[in-house]
Amino acid sequence: MTTELRMLSGSEWDSWFDGILRAFAAVGTHERELHRELTEMDRSLGAWDGGKLVGSASLISFRMTVPGGALVPSAGLSMVHVAPTHRRRGILRSMMRRQLDETREAGAEPLSLLTASEPDIYGRFGYGMAARRLDADIDTTRVTLRPPPGSDRLRMRLADDAASVSDACESVYARRVPERAGMLERAPGWERRPLLDDPESRGGATKLACVLAEDESGEVRGYARYALKGSWDEDGVPRGTVLLRDLEALDTAAYGAVWRYLFEIDLMAGISVRDRPVDDPWLHMVGDRVRLCRPRWRDSLFARPVEVGAALAARAYTVPVDVVLDVEDTFCPWNEGRWRLSGDAGGATCERTGDAADLALSVRELGEAYLGGTALRTLGAAGRVRELRPGALNAASTAFATDQAPWLSHGF
Structure with a gap:
């Protein structure tokens, strides 16, 4: 791969944004200046082949409400594209790898969010559909x-x-x-x-x-x-x-x-x-x-825990829960393994454990269930969550549920 992946500089912004407009068949003249102001240059990537932009991805610093009412810092992934001339060269994977690694290294945002026109693509990177519209x-x-x-x-x-x-x-x-x-x-x-x-x-x-x-x-x-x-x-x-x-x-x-x-x-x-x-x-x-x-x-909002422990501890739970989750996360292997989640409506902890697992699931299922929009028991019925201790699935599903359906209040 001859492309160079680097953070955006101010002088490159117009070329970067024009490439995004082409990818999404958009005009964007009226909103161009607002997008320029909202772009976080130090969190925006460009993939360049010589002097030509062939890919992009940008992170936006948000705080999102999670069950229980807390506002949790979250990295909103946006402006993602790969030029049709450069498909199947690993550019998207490289951008996803870098964005998630740098989010983890910064240590401030336990969640990554995106909206997706092609959900299966982002499922490969651990994003689950967390809210509908x-x-x-x-x-x-x-x-x-x-x-x-x-x-x-x-x-x-x-x-x-x-x-x-x-x-x-x-x-x-x-x-x-x-x-x-x-x-x-x-x-x-x-x-x-x-x-x-x-x-x-x-x-x-x-x-x-x-x-x-x-x-x-x-x-x-x-x-x-x-x-x-x-x-x-x-x-x-x-x-x-x-x-x-x-x-x-x-x-x-x-x-x-x-x-x-x-x-x-x-x-x-x-x-x-x-x-x-x-x-x-x-x-x-x-x-x-x-x-x-x-x-x-x-489908509307897709979510994935960047740090499973911090993400699950950041929200509250409808009823008391004490469950050991065996998490699979091949793209972010630091999340793999067993985690004990203990919490209630007042808060929670989620820490590494050597105890036997009660449920087995991937980080994608955690993303889908995180805001309460998809029931763990529904994912279990679809064969995507395995119950290892009888009764654990229904108990955890009830704890993750919310009275109001989650909703992404505006796009990004």
């Missing part, structure tokens, strides 16, 4: 919304310029982050990402707007960012669509008020919902949700 298309002309009590007491305020009320929205978002596993704390600069609104990419929709739900004191209790796409059928009947960008609320009344507002926008016949939690409460505020809302569940 919900998409839906709601026919608001035929679906009846039943908002919770108190929703009508909030005042709705429309901001035609979503950026003008960004601080209020980010305050709501920040209060929501500790409440659901998988949500990401917004590092400086990332609050601008939900506001990206390239006029050339709107596809006939309006610019991004924002509605706020305020209580009697004027405090913002919820918000939704959205755009409108007008349409009429051949008889002149309005068939427009609300394109929901994101939505957060601090309580059930504000949540219901925001959804009722979206349902009642004039000349709109539907709401396009993308990238929401799989257990989003609106699913239980409507009737005939399958036929008239067309919900679809898709």
Whole structure:
């Protein structure tokens, strides 16, 4: 292999980013400067063949909510590509090797995260699908919304310029982050990402707007960012669509008020919902949700422990657990072997042990179960977790479970 793998320098950023845009068939002119600001140069790799970029990978420093509410430092892997001219030369493996080794050596991030267009590729490196997302298309002309009590007491305020009320929205978002596993704390600069609104990419929709739900004191209790796409059928009947960008609320009344507002926008016949939690409460505020809302569940967040002991000790557990895990991790062999996990809702420890194992699994299964989105017993039924002590699988599965489904609150 003649390629050189090295950390990105500032003068190389434009070539590096152009290579990524080509790989993902994207334009990215509107968001280019924001990506430049958010790129962590000392955590971004380029694979170069002579002066030509043939591969890339970048790490982003996040803090992610884990079960129990703790915010755990996590390395978000992004901007990964290999040029089609340089496939099957080990470039991706070399980049994954270096990123995971350097994350471990730094010692601050026990978890690595990514979103994947081709999940099987990253499964080879120990990443398991940890959270799903919900998409839906709601026919608001035929679906009846039943908002919770108190929703009508909030005042709705429309901001035609979503950026003008960004601080209020980010305050709501920040209060929501500790409440659901998988949500990401917004590092400086990332609050601008939900506001990206390239006029050339709107596809006939309006610019991004924002509605706020305020209580009697004027405090913002919820918000939704959205755009409108007008349409009429051949008889002149309005068939427009609300394109929901994101939505957060601090309580059930504000949540219901925001959804009722979206349902009642004039000349709109539907709401396009993308990238929401799989257990989003609106699913239980409507009737005939399958036929008239067309919900679809898709893979979203993939996770892998960089350090098994530190990762499992960082989260809490629904019920008391004391289990010995025999972990296989061929790509990061420092994780291999037996680990005793002991913990409850107040915290946990996870340390090396010589005791007999209760369960045998790979680090990929740990990644899938880590946030509570996939049950260990389900993985056991699929033959991916082996029970070595009777009863251990059900007990551990219950401990790993969470009341709310995990959700990646924004991409990276």
